Amino acid sequence: MIHKRWMILAATLILLAACNGENDKPSVEEKEPVVDQTAIEEKAEESEKAAEPKEEKKEQETQEVAVAEPQYRVNTANWSVQPIADAAEKVVLVTIDDAPDKHAMEMAETLKNQDIPAIFFVNGHFLDTDEEKQQLKQLHEMGFAIGNHTNSHPNLKDLTEQQQKEEILQLNETIEGIIGEKPKFFRAPHGANTDFSKQLVQEQKMVLMNWTYGYDWEQQYRDAQSLTDIMVNTEYLNNGANLLMHDREWTSEALPGIIQGLKDKGYGFVDPAAIEGI
Template sequence: MGKAISALLLATLLLSACSGNNNEDLAQGSTATAPAATAEVSAAPPEDAAGTIAPSASSSPAPGNGTEATIAPAASAAPGTSTATSPSSEPAAAEIPLLYHMNKNYDIVPNEEGTDKKVVLLTFDDGPKEAEMINALMDTLDKHQAKAIFFVNGYRVKEHPELLKLLHERGGIIGNHSWDHIVLKDKSYAEVKKQIGDVQTIVKEITGEAPAFFRPPHGAGGDVGKQVAAENGMLYMTWSVGSLDWEMKEKDAAKTETLVKNVTDQLHSGSNILMHELPWTTQALDTLLTTLEGKGYSFVDPRSIELKQR
């Protein structure tokens, strides 16, 4: 009897122990499952604003830890586009060959046989004065595909730098006509140097280019004017054909016909024609150029003239 009771008590204790172990295993299983779920969620890559999956920073191995870093490929260019730098749409300025030189009579002469000698050089003195006249002169020159030198005075440029800029932007070739439009031949070297040099400076400040041509006021530069012009790398010139437009008055009749006659009466191959920025010259220019073309003349580009007289 005692043995039976002892056996019954032992069986009860064993059943109780087994029940406790099963509860502990369930608790441990629940605890182990939670980290696994958390790890799975954090491993999922985030989405960017567009809804596409962005690579996780932690998913790629860091360089230097014994593994090779993965380099993302560069974004490909859209079809029809180029990643190369496109060249400037503005063509490089064509270099103008030196085809002519100026002789001792201030005429334009071809450097070689076969170059057209029936040409004239167009020049205008004493500007810049008015935008309206500048535009009208340039419109006429453009119409005839002609270039001209505009010999400017420094004091006028200082008063109206915007006019010089306009003239330059319209394609006028800027020349130096001294600062104050005074007779230079009897002045000191220092004064002539300042009269010419100050114009070089202000023109370059405004246009980026210093003049390459010099004409002394009243055609009177003397040896000192020639010397200073040469020191500044400029071609010294007066003229060989005068339009005499400076002698005309507003009240004079038939100014266009008079100006054209003044030029054509002296006309010859290589004529260096002196005109001025004046209202009647502006009005007469189209008729003059048409007349010259009718006589078989063309208009030399000043940039094709050597800067040394010979």
């Protein structure tokens, strides 16, 4: 009887030990955690998308560098612009002198509406008032290139070297103070350069420019119809022609017809930003 009781007691102890051992084992979740594969894939996609803008930005920067490469250079033989490499040949350059007087903004709107680039050569005596300075700032913000046409529009050949220096550098400072950068181009009034002015312009890393043809200061072309006709049909119109116009009432009126006439003849328009600098 005693022996039988000891056997029952031993069996009970063994059973209790087995139960306690099972309770000590980790659960299935603890031993083998569940992996959310969908969440991992979503995070991977998010990482790829986050990297995409950086790639796009690199491509945009590469394109901007490519656009910044000069496509034209000034030919001092006739002051036209000549293509570099495979740039378009049948083009003209639009320039407006004596700005911003009374019609510069109207002319700028005409050009802007047709996406025509141009250089506005300004004079210091048209930048005396806050309104005139604001007009220059607007021209720059509209995307037009700003050129130096001297402070008071003198004939440089009549001035001393010091006076020439003041005429050019003073206007450079004025323009920079208004738009935040110095002009890239210089055109002497009356096309009258001197050896000194040429040297100074080069030192200032500006592009010396004159013109191929222009007519709006001549008495017989001081109306829109005759000016349009001569600007479009002159024998001097050729590939790369540098067109000189002025901030004048009749020129402003003729400008839409001049642009259309040049387009009808198959001419494109050079962006001044694409002209080779110093």
